[in-house]
Amino acid sequence: xxxxxxxxLIFALEMWGASGLLNFGDCKSLVHELLSPGTIQALRGLxxxxxxxxxxxPGSVIxxxxxxxxxxxxxELDSVNPPSSFFNQPSFSxxxxxxxxxxxxxxxxxxxxxxxxxxxxxxxxxxxxxxxNLPLSVEVFKAHDHPICLGRVFSTAGDKVQVLETVEPQxxxxxxxxxxGLTGFKMMLxxxxxxxxxxxxxxxxxxxxxxxxxxxxxxxxLLKILVTDGQGSSCQGTLTVEVLxxxxxxxxxxxxxxxxxxxxDLEAGRMxxxxxxxxxxxxxxxxxxxxxxxxSISSVDGLIRTTAPLDLGRNPGAAVTExxxxxxDPFQPSISAQLSVTIxxxxxxTWAPRCTPALLVTQVPETIPVGSILMTLACSDPDSSSSxxxxxxxxxxxxxxxHSFRLHGPVLxxxxxxxxDSSAPSVQYRATILVTDSGxxxxxxxxxxxxxxxxxxxxxPICPSHTFRVREDAPHGTLIGTVLGSDRDYPPNSxxxxxxxxxxxxxxDPRSGKLHLLASLDYEKEKTYMLxxxxxxxxxxxxxxxxxxxSCTITIEVQNVNDYAPECEPPFQEITISSAPSVxxxxxxxxxxxxxxxxxxxxxxxxxxxxxxSNGRFYMRDNILFHDVFSFQSNGLLDSHTYELLVRVAxxxxxxxxxxxxxxxxxxxIPWMTTVxxxxxxxxxxxSPTPLLVTRxxxxxxxxxxxxxxxxxxxxxxxxxxxxxxxxxPGRMALSQQTHGQSSQTLLLDSTRRNENSTGDLRKxxxxxxxxxxxxxxxxxxxxxPAAQEHGAGSEANLNSMGKSCFKKLVAVLFWKWVRYIKGIxxxxxxxxxxxxxxxxxxPAPPFLFSYHPRPP
Numbered sequence: 001x002x003x004x005x006x007x008x009l010i011f012a013l014e015m016w017g018a019s020g021l022l023n024f025g026d027c028k029s030l031v032h033e034l035l036s037p038g039t040i041q042a043l044r045g046l047x048x049x050x051x052x053x054x055x056x057x058p059g060s061v062i063x064x065x066x067x068x069x070x071x072x073x074x075x076e077l078d079s080v081n082p083p084s085s086f087f088n089q090p091s092f093s094x095x096x097x098x099x100x101x102x103x104x105x106x107x108x109x110x111x112x113x114x115x116x117x118x119x120x121x122x123x124x125x126x127x128x129x130x131x132x133n134l135p136l137s138v139e140v141f142k143a144h145d146h147p148i149c150l151g152r153v154f155s156t157a158g159d160k161v162q163v164l165e166t167v168e169p170q171x172x173x174x175x176x177x178x179x180x181g182l183t184g185f186k187m188m189l190x191x192x193x194x195x196x197x198x199x200x201x202x203x204x205x206x207x208x209x210x211x212x213x214x215x216x217x218x219x220x221x222l223l224k225i226l227v228t229d230g231q232g233s234s235c236q237g238t239l240t241v242e243v244l245x246x247x248x249x250x251x252x253x254x255x256x257x258x259x260x261x262x263x264x265d266l267e268a269g270r271m272x273x274x275x276x277x278x279x280x281x282x283x284x285x286x287x288x289x290x291x292x293x294x295x296s297i298s299s300v301d302g303l304i305r306t307t308a309p310l311d312l313g314r315n316p317g318a319a320v321t322e323x324x325x326x327x328x329d330p331f332q333p334s335i336s337a338q339l340s341v342t343i344x345x346x347x348x349x350t351w352a353p354r355c356t357p358a359l360l361v362t363q364v365p366e367t368i369p370v371g372s373i374l375m376t377l378a379c380s381d382p383d384s385s386s387s388x389x390x391x392x393x394x395x396x397x398x399x400x401x402x403h404s405f406r407l408h409g410p411v412l413x414x415x416x417x418x419x420x421d422s423s424a425p426s427v428q429y430r431a432t433i434l435v436t437d438s439g440x441x442x443x444x445x446x447x448x449x450x451x452x453x454x455x456x457x458x459x460x461p462i463c464p465s466h467t468f469r470v471r472e473d474a475p476h477g478t479l480i481g482t483v484l485g486s487d488r489d490y491p492p493n494s495x496x497x498x499x500x501x502x503x504x505x506x507x508x509d510p511r512s513g514k515l516h517l518l519a520s521l522d523y524e525k526e527k528t529y530m531l532x533x534x535x536x537x538x539x540x541x542x543x544x545x546x547x548x549x550x551s552c553t554i555t556i557e558v559q560n561v562n563d564y565a566p567e568c569e570p571p572f573q574e575i576t577i578s579s580a581p582s583v584x585x586x587x588x589x590x591x592x593x594x595x596x597x598x599x600x601x602x603x604x605x606x607x608x609x610x611x612x613x614s615n616g617r618f619y620m621r622d623n624i625l626f627h628d629v630f631s632f633q634s635n636g637l638l639d640s641h642t643y644e645l646l647v648r649v650a651x652x653x654x655x656x657x658x659x660x661x662x663x664x665x666x667x668x669x670i671p672w673m674t675t676v677x678x679x680x681x682x683x684x685x686x687x688s689p690t691p692l693l694v695t696r697x698x699x700x701x702x703x704x705x706x707x708x709x710x711x712x713x714x715x716x717x718x719x720x721x722x723x724x725x726x727x728x729x730p731g732r733m734a735l736s737q738q739t740h741g742q743s744s745q746t747l748l749l750d751s752t753r754r755n756e757n758s759t760g761d762l763r764k765x766x767x768x769x770x771x772x773x774x775x776x777x778x779x780x781x782x783x784x785x786p787a788a789q790e791h792g793a794g795s796e797a798n799l800n801s802m803g804k805s806c807f808k809k810l811v812a813v814l815f816w817k818w819v820r821y822i823k824g825i826x827x828x829x830x831x832x833x834x835x836x837x838x839x840x841x842x843x844p845a846p847p848f849l850f851s852y853h854p855r856p857p
Contacts, residue, residue, distance in 0.1 A: 029174050032453065049152045052112040054140050062087075063103045063136060069094075069127040075101050078124040078133070082116060090123060090255075092282065113140045129269070149227050149235035151177040158238030164331065165493065166246050169212045174239055176204030176225060190224040193380035198223055217245035229509060244331075251279035251327050253339045260341065263441060264310050264348040272304040274337055277327035287338070288324040295343065297325060310345050319345050349439030353389060362414070363452045366420035377410035377434050377447065387437045390827070396430040404429050407450070420455040421490040427453045449715040457541040459488040460548040461495050467555040468515065472523040473563065483513040483533050489540040493713060500532040506556070519559050524595055526645065529556040564595040565659035566605055566649045576668040579630035579639075587618065589623040590663055594651050610662070611646035615639055618667070620647065625665060632671040641668040719814050775842065776851065 050063050075090040081733045092101035103121070105111075123134040126323070137155065154174060161174050176187065176475035187200050197209035198221065206223065228234040253275070260273040272295060275284065276792060284302045286292050297304050302325075310318050321343045351355040356378045364374070381387035393407045406415035409740040412433065420427055433447040463485040470480050485495045499508040505519040506529070513533075547769040570593050592605050607620040618637060619629050625647070630639045645667060650660035 010020060012559055034640075047137060047488040049137045049139065049155050051141060051150060052111070055143055056105060056109070056111060058105050058107045058109045060105050061102050062105060062138060063101075064100065064121040065134075066098065066100045067125065067127075068097045068694050069099060070097050070129055072123060073099060073127040075126075076124050077103075077121045080122075081120045084116075084119060084718045086111065087119070087491055097774050099163045103474045111140050113142045116140065125150070147235070149237060150179060151237075153225065153239050154235050154237035158240060160240040160242065160403065162242045162244055163208065163213065164244050164246065165213045165215070165217045167208055169208055169210050170199075171208045173208055173241065174206035176200070176237070178204060178227065184468060185229045186224065186228055187227050190226050191222060198225050200225065216243045219243045242633045248549070251282055251329055252278050252337045253277050253327065253336050254589050254829065255339070257340045257342070257346065260304070261344045261346060261463055262277045262306075263312070264312050264345055265350065265441070266306055266310055266345075267633055268306050268308055270306055272306060274304065274342060275302040275325050275327075275341065277302070277339075279327070279329065279335075281329055281331065282327050283330050284325055284327050286323050287326045292323060294318060294321060295323060302327075304341070304343075312345060312347055321345075337710045348441055349383055349437065349443050350563070351382040352443035352445045353379045353381050353387075353435045353437050355433075355435055355445055358447060360447065360449045361452075362450075363454055364414075364418065365456050366418050367456050367458070368418060370414050370416060372450065373411055374405070374414065375449070377412075377433065379410065379445070379698050381437045381439070381443075383437070383439055383443075384715040387439060389438075392434040392436070394432045394434060396432065398429065405431060405449070407433065418453045421458075421488060427455075429453070451669055455490060457489055457546055457548055460550040461485050461537045462550050463513075463552040464537055465553050465555070466581055466622070467557060469559055470517065470521065471561055472521045473561045474517055474521065476517060476519070478517040480515040480517055480556065483508065485513060485533075485535045485550075485552075486539050487540070489537060490678040491540070494537060496536045496538060498534040500535070501529075502532065503529070505529065506531060515554070523558045523560040524564075524598075527558050529558070530554075531556065562596050562651065562657065562659060566592045566594050566651050568592040568649055568661065568663040571661075572664045572666075574666040574668070576670065577627070578670045579632060579672045583628050583629060587627050587667060588665060590625065590647060590649065590665075592623065592624045592649050592661075592663070600651075606648075606650040606652065608648045608650075609645055610648045612644040614643065618643065627667070630669055630671075638671070641669050641671070643669070716815070743836070 001415050015685060018108055021367040028599050032802050044116055046656050047195075048063060048065070052060075052062050056062070074093070075092050077087060077089050080087060086106055088104045088106045090101050090103050092099050094100060103123070113719050117140045119138040119140070121136040121138060123136060124133055125132045149385055151159070153174075159174070163171075163173050167173070174777070178185065187204055189198060191198070197211065197447045199207050200208075200638070201207070206225075218241075221243070221760065223239040223241060225237045225239060226234065258273070258275060262272050266272070267762050275297075276285070279754070282302075283299045285298050285299060286297050292307075294306060294308050294310065295304055306327075312319055321339050325339045325341055327339070334635070357375065360375045362374060364372075375485060377391070379389050381389075389410075391407050391410055393403075393405060395405075398404060402416050404414070404418055411734055417430075429449075429451045434444055435447065436442050436444045466481070466483070470478065470479040471489060483497060486492055486496065487495060495513070496510045497508045498510065499506060499515075503519075503526075505517065505521065507516045507518050508514065509516070531554045532551055534551045536547050538544075573588055577585075590607065594605075595601055605623065607621055609618060609621055613619075616628070617630060618625060620626075631637060643666070645665040647663045647665060648657055649663055652658065713769075
C-alpha cells in the first residue's frame, strides 16, 4: 500500500514539475511521512556488528547497507570511539528512493588487534529533515585467528527475538551464523534448566520446544549458545527469547466518522490531527485515496500530517479531502477496522500589514520633553482595504514599569524622561511596534525602533570644602590630599582641576585632583592656607566646546614641628650677691622663649644646672635660680667667690626631638663677715677649679666616600703621566743631538756602497770593509775623539738612569704625601661638634708643601 502511495507521489511530482507548480524543496513536505516506515524496515538489525581482520587493506569495504528515502539523503560518519582516522565517510548511490551505502577503510588505516580490537562507529542518516543514528560495531581480530562465529548474538549484549505463545512446536526462531568454510564444529545450548526446552541443530537453527510455548506469555528465556571447532577454538553467544501473549483482542474505532478543520497556511509536515483505535500493537495506514498527495499518517501513533502546501488558489480541490484510515494488528493483519476522515481546509489571511516607515532609527537629546512625537505609522492591508489595525509596543531592554515610550494609536511618543546620565553607557533604547490586522487568522507586522539618546551638559561640577593638615617639615612633593570632585553628568569623573595659589607652594594634578607640596612650609610664618580649586568638566556633550565649571575652597593647616631651640634673654648674666646667711634666696630669673611656641610661659621649660655648681650651693626651681648658705671660714668648708653656672634649658615639644640651649650665669659672692660657719664637722676641702665649658661650633668639609676615591684615582693617573714624560725627556734630548749629522752620514754610506759593488774580487775582505763602513757612519765631517765619543754615550746612559731613579723617588714621596692628605680629609669628616677646655682638641693640619733635593753624585 505504501509503495503504491509513493509511486503516485512520484508521478504527481513529475507532472507538477512540468507545470512549475512545485520545486525540488516540495519533496520534503510531500513525502515526509513516507520515509519513516520504509527506512525502519530497511535498516533492521541495528546495531550492526562487523568482524574484520587486522590485515584488511585500506579502501576495503567493511559494511554495506540499504535504505529508502524519497529525497536525496545524507549519510555521514558522526563519531568513532576510540577516536581514529581509519574510516572514511560513508559513500552511497541509488535510484529514485532506493539507496545503497557502504563504509570503507581510509588510506591511513593500520589495524592492530593487539592495540585496539573494537571500534564503535556512529553513522548519521538524514532524510527529509529527520535524522537517524546508526550504530556500527567493528571487531578486529588477529590475522591468524579468524573468528568462527559471526552475528550480534556473539556480541557482549547478545541478541533478542520475540515469538508468540501460539507458535508451533519445533518452529525456527533464529539462525546462528558461522564463518564460511568451517567444518567439524559443534553447537549446543548451555542454558539453565529454567530456560525451557529450546534446541539447536547442526545448521545453527534455534527451534522452539517440542511442547510449544502455550502459557509462557510475558516470559524471557536466556539461551547460551556454545560453538566449538575441531582445532580447539570456541565462541559463546547469548540469545534472549521473549514470548508475547496471544492477540485475542480486536481492533476497533470508537467512532465511524471524524472531521478535522485546518487552515490554508498550514505548512507541509505539520500535524492535522490524530486517530486512535482500540487494541494493542495497532498500526495505521491510509487505504483511500492511493496515492494520497496531500496527507500521510504515522503507522505507529496515527498522526495525520500534511505533505504539501495547501494553496486553495492553485488547488481549489484541496478544500475538502476524504480519506479512509485502516487500523490493523501487524501480527494478524486480518484483524482491522476502518475510519472515514474528512479534512476541511479553511481559507486564511495571507498577507501581513505593510507600514511606512518600516524602520525607525533616530537620535534625540536627553532633554527632550515628555510627550514629544517620534514617529507616526501609516499601515495598509493587501488582503482587505477595510481592515483595521491593532498597535502594540514591545520593549526589549527595559524592565521598569514606566517605559520610555508609548503608543497612541499609530503615534510613537516619549513617555518618560530620557536621562543619559543614569542610563549610560546603555543609551540605546530598542523596541518593536507590532501591527496586527483584523483578518483570519490575524497577520502581524513588526516595525523595529532604535532610539539613541545623546548627552547634554546639564550640571556644573562641584567639590566639597575640606581641610587638610600637613607638617611644616614635609618634603617637596608630599601628597597632601585629594580633591574629590563630582559631576551629575556622565561620565562623573571627567573633570579637570586648577588651583589659585599665589604663594606657589602647592600643585594639583589636573586629572586626578591630587594636591602636592611644592615648597617648604614654616609654621611660624604661615599657619593656614586658603586655596580655591576650580573644576571644569569635559567630554560630557557632543559639542566639545561647551563646558561647565565650579569651585570650592580647600583649607590647609600647617602643623607645628619642634625645629627651634629655646632662646634666653639675655643668654649671659653676671650677678654679684652677698653671702648673707639666708636659705632659699633668689639669685635671678631666666627669661626664655621658644619660636615654635611663642605663647609658652618662661617657667614651662626644663631648667637644669649642668656645670659650675661647686659644693651644690645653687639650685633651680622652674626658671628661678636660688642659692644656699655659703661658708668662708678657714677652718671649715671653703666656698669659691665666683661661680660660673651653666644652666641647660630644654623645651617640651610640640613634637620630638626636643631641643635645648645653655645659659651662662656668673655669680660673684661677696663674703659677709658675720657669716655663721656651717655645722659640718668634715675637714675643710679645697675645691678644685672647675674648668670652663666653652662650646665652639666649626664649619668643616665632609666629602662623601666616592669623592675621596675619585680624587685618589685622579692623582695617581696624573703622577703616572708626569713620570712617563720625565722618563722620555733624556732620550729625546740625546736623539736631537744626533740628527745634526745624518746628511753627511748618508753621503758616506752611498759612496761606500758604490765602492763595494765595483770591487767584486775583494769579497774575502768583507769583515774589514764592514768595520770601516761602521766607523764612517759616525763621521760628520768634523774631527772626533773616540774617547770623548765613548764618554758621551756613557753620559747619556747615566742621564737616563738618573732620571728614572729621580722619578721613582718623586712618585713615592708624592704618593705618600697624598695618602696622608686623604687620611686627613677622612679624619675631618667626623669631627666632634663641640670641644671643651677639659679635652684637648687638635684640628687637622692642612696639606703641606714639600721640597726634594737629589743626593749629589
